[in-house]
Amino acid sequence: MTEIIRAEGLVKEYIQGGRPVRALDGVDLVIEEGEFLAIMGPSGSGKSTLLHILGALDRPTEGRILIRGVDLSKLSDMELAELRNREIGFVFQFFNLIPRMDALSNVELPLAIAGVPREERRRRAMELLKLVGLGDRMTHKPNELSGGEQQRVAIARALANDPSIILCDEPTGNLDSKTGEEVIRLMKELNLESGKTFIIVTHDPAVAQMTERILYLHDGRIVGEKRRGMP
Amino acid sequence: MKTLDTLLYALDGVRERKFRFALNIIGILIGGAAITSLLAITQGVNRDISEQMELLGPTxxxxxxxxxxxxxxxxxxxxxxxxxxxxxxxxxxxxxxxxxxxxxxxxxxxxxxxxxxxxxxxxxxxxxxxxxxxxxxxxxxxxxxxxxxxxxxxxxxxxxxxxxxxxxxxxxxxxxxxxxxxxxxxxxxxxxxxxxxxxxxxxxxxxxxxxxxxxxxxxxxxxxxxxxxSIENVDYVVDAIEDELGESVLVISAGFVRETVGRITTSLQVLLGGVAAISLIVAGIGIVNTMTISVMERTREIGILKAVGAKNRDVLLIFLSEAFITGFLGGVLGVLSGIFLGQVISSIAQLTYNIVLSPYITPTICVTVILFSSITGVLSGLYPAWRAANLNPVEALRYE
Known part of the structure; x- marks a missing residue:
């Protein structure tokens, strides 16, 4: 398997309430292409911060991160934006769909940003919404969809530009356990069929159980790792 | 992001805030209408006087x-x-x-x-x-x-x-x-x-x-x-008369009158246009205000846009487009209202003071007003759009 993400000595500090907070305190990790991985930890352990840095949404205070061997610290903000657009898809706890736009337009958004022509955009978005099982809900707005459906739209949007990495920040946090399980199962299917790398931040052990590898984060450090089939 | 998509996205955002958008447009519209009608009236005065002078003959x-x-x-x-x-x-x-x-x-x-x-x-x-x-x-x-x-x-x-x-x-x-x-x-x-x-x-x-x-x-x-x-000799004759009769007389040729009237109406235009332009500036400040609020309200949306790969420039252009649409639409509607307003003013002048004003709308006036309104919109949008573009994506996504 080829290495897709490598993080070396990641430190992230920020000021909160006038005091410096160390959200990440020297994280090293390597993720192979096609992995289905969970990052677990209590709230405040730095999971989301790590995910944002892995997704090129934020820059680390120290250390570096390489995606397919490209050092992100050497890229400009504009190049990072392009990378997010092409290589990375985000799925959030609160879905983060744009409320005034229907499912199709939400899925089309990353394609529009990439400059994909209108018809192709529409075709691709319809394809993706069918793939996530929402073929009959395409023109519904987020407030007309259930939580599970909204998260499926978000997954379709994450897949829009066919990125190789999908980052999920508590994707089941706002769903009941049954719907949450369905969403994770969908992700697993996509992982198996397309070989996309999924990194799922969660504090739900049931979700983590469905992944192949779990990284445990505590106080900004990786404190443990568990592979499926291993005790 | 392609220009058309940026514009469409901006329009979509505008449609969500119709009431505020309408208020902004009305602000620009009032300024545009005032400028249009006043320019049209001074142009009309200029034209009327010029026509009268033609009766005098160029020689x-x-x-x-x-x-x-x-x-x-x-x-x-x-x-x-x-x-x-x-x-x-x-x-x-x-x-x-x-x-x-x-x-x-x-x-x-x-x-x-x-x-x-x-x-x-x-x-x-x-x-x-x-x-x-x-x-x-x-x-x-x-x-x-x-x-x-x-x-x-x-x-x-x-x-x-x-x-x-x-x-x-x-x-x-x-x-x-x-x-x-x-x-x-x-x-x-x-x-x-x-x-x-x-x-x-x-x-x-x-x-x-x-x-x-x-x-x-x-x-x-x-x-x-x-x-x-002959027309060519008018200036010579004017000079010769001044030499012959001395400085105490006033020698007026049609060209001189035309020039003087032109100067007076131009200063009138600058003065009245300037006064009307102030209302456009006020409208612009209104846009700055509402757009700044709009950027705050849409912080999360901006975070989403950035997460899915929008560049700072894309975000900047989206908000500038909104401001431009406001200015442009306000300008177009302002010109139309200004044409109407000019008629109203000339009717009132006729009825109350028995002054005949015939507003004269030239394409230049229309283009100038629309251009000026659009520029006002874009300038007003600069600061809010810049703020939107430079939001930190992580903080924007966390914004409630």
């Missing part, structure tokens, strides 16, 4: 003894006239006496300018005079008068108050006391629509000799109208 030159107005304190003399006649390229020079007097016509009394002219020469200078009834005065007429259209039938009157053959009495005050003279109406003129300096519609013509006698002018005259032999 006509007027000499007055310094200053405009009837019966000014200064005088010219018949000797001045002879000197002007000797200047090369002067085809014609004719004396004019023009003084106000109290006139009684058909039982009505009012103050009217009495103009004494040498008829056959005068008619060569003021070419748009046409007789409606009777005849124009003749050189030797001592008791004949010709009435301008507005004298024979004052505006607002249903019927004319004088006919050919009617008697008019002219009363003037002199040092010796009240002096009265009686004239017979020999003719009535058609309406000309006016001319610069003297409008034939609003005066009574008598012969120069009769005027000299009436006003006891002796050798003195009020004005000399000159025709140069």
């Amino acid at each position: 006509t030159i007027a000499i007055t003894p310094g200053g405009f107005g009837y019966g000014g304190k200064g005088f010219l003399t018949m000797r001045d006239l002879e000197r002007v006649k000797r200047i090369p390229h002067v085809a014609l020079a004719t004396p004019i006496i023009s003084m106000s007097a109290t006139v009684t016509i058909g039982g009505r009394t009012g103050v009217v300018p009495i103009v004494g002219v040498v008829p056959e020469e005068y008619l060569q200078v003021i070419r748009n005079i046409e007789v409606a009834e009777g005849r124009f005065i003749r050189r030797g007429d001592m008791a004949a008068a010709v009435l301008g259209a507005n004298i024979a039938q004052p505006p607002g009157e249903e019927e004319s108050i004088a006919d050919v053959g009617s008697r008019i009495i002219v009363t003037i005050k002199t040092e010796e006391g009240i002096k009265r003279a009686t004239y017979r109406v020999a003719g009535i003129l058609k309406e000309t629509g006016g001319a610069f300096i003297i409008s034939p519609d609003d005066v009574i013509y008598i012969s120069l000799r009769a005027a000299q006698q009436l006003f006891d002018m002796g050798n003195k005259i009020h004005r000399i109208a000159v025709e140069a032999d």
Whole structure:
């Protein structure tokens, strides 16, 4: 398997309430292409911060991160934006769909940003919404969809530009356990069929159980790792 | 992001905030309408005056003894006239006496300018005079008068108050006391629509000799109208007259008048346009305000856009487009309202002050107003859009 993400000595500090907070305190990790991985930890352990840095949404205070061997610290903000657009898809706890736009337009958004022509955009978005099982809900707005459906739209949007990495920040946090399980199962299917790398931040052990590898984060450090089939 | 997609996205955002958007548009619209109507009215005034001046003819030159107005304190003399006649390229020079007097016509009394002219020469200078009834005065007429259209039938009157053959009495005050003279109406003129300096519609013509006698002018005259032999020689003749008669006289050619009127209306335009532009600035501040609020409300949306790969530039352009759409639409609607407003203002002016204003909308005015409104929109959007573009994506996504 080829290495897709490598993080070396990641430190992230920020000021909160006038005091410096160390959200990440020297994280090293390597993720192979096609992995289905969970990052677990209590709230405040730095999971989301790590995910944002892995997704090129934020820059680390120290250390570096390489995606397919490209050092992100050497890229400009504009190049990072392009990378997010092409290589990375985000799925959030609160879905983060744009409320005034229907499912199709939400899925089309990353394609529009990439400059994909209108018809192709529409075709691709319809394809993706069918793939996530929402073929009959395409023109519904987020407030007309259930939580599970909204998260499926978000997954379709994450897949829009066919990125190789999908980052999920508590994707089941706002769903009941049954719907949450369905969403994770969908992700697993996509992982198996397309070989996309999924990194799922969660504090739900049931979700983590469905992944192949779990990284445990505590106080900004990786404190443990568990592979499926291993005790 | 492609330009069209940016615009469509911005439109979509605008549609979500219709009420605020409408308020912003109204702000721009008011400014645009004010500028449009005021520019149109000053343009109209300019055009009307220019048209009137065309009646004077491009080769006509007027000499007055310094200053405009009837019966000014200064005088010219018949000797001045002879000197002007000797200047090369002067085809014609004719004396004019023009003084106000109290006139009684058909039982009505009012103050009217009495103009004494040498008829056959005068008619060569003021070419748009046409007789409606009777005849124009003749050189030797001592008791004949010709009435301008507005004298024979004052505006607002249903019927004319004088006919050919009617008697008019002219009363003037002199040092010796009240002096009265009686004239017979020999003719009535058609309406000309006016001319610069003297409008034939609003005066009574008598012969120069009769005027000299009436006003006891002796050798003195009020004005000399000159025709140069060609347009090319007008400037030469103007200079020569100034040399001959000295600095105390005012020599006016059609070109000079046009220039002066142009200067006055241009300053008027700048002044009124400037006042109206202030309202656009106020509207712009309104846009800055609402867009800043809008950026705050949409912080999360901006975070989402950035997460899915929008560049700072994309976000900047989305918000600038919104501002542009506001300015542009406001400008277009402002022009349309301004055309209407100009009509309203001219109707009010006509009804209340009896001033005829004919607003003149040129394509330049429309384009200028729309351009100016659009620029106002974009400038107002700069700061909020810059703020939006530079939001930290992680913080934006966390924003509740």
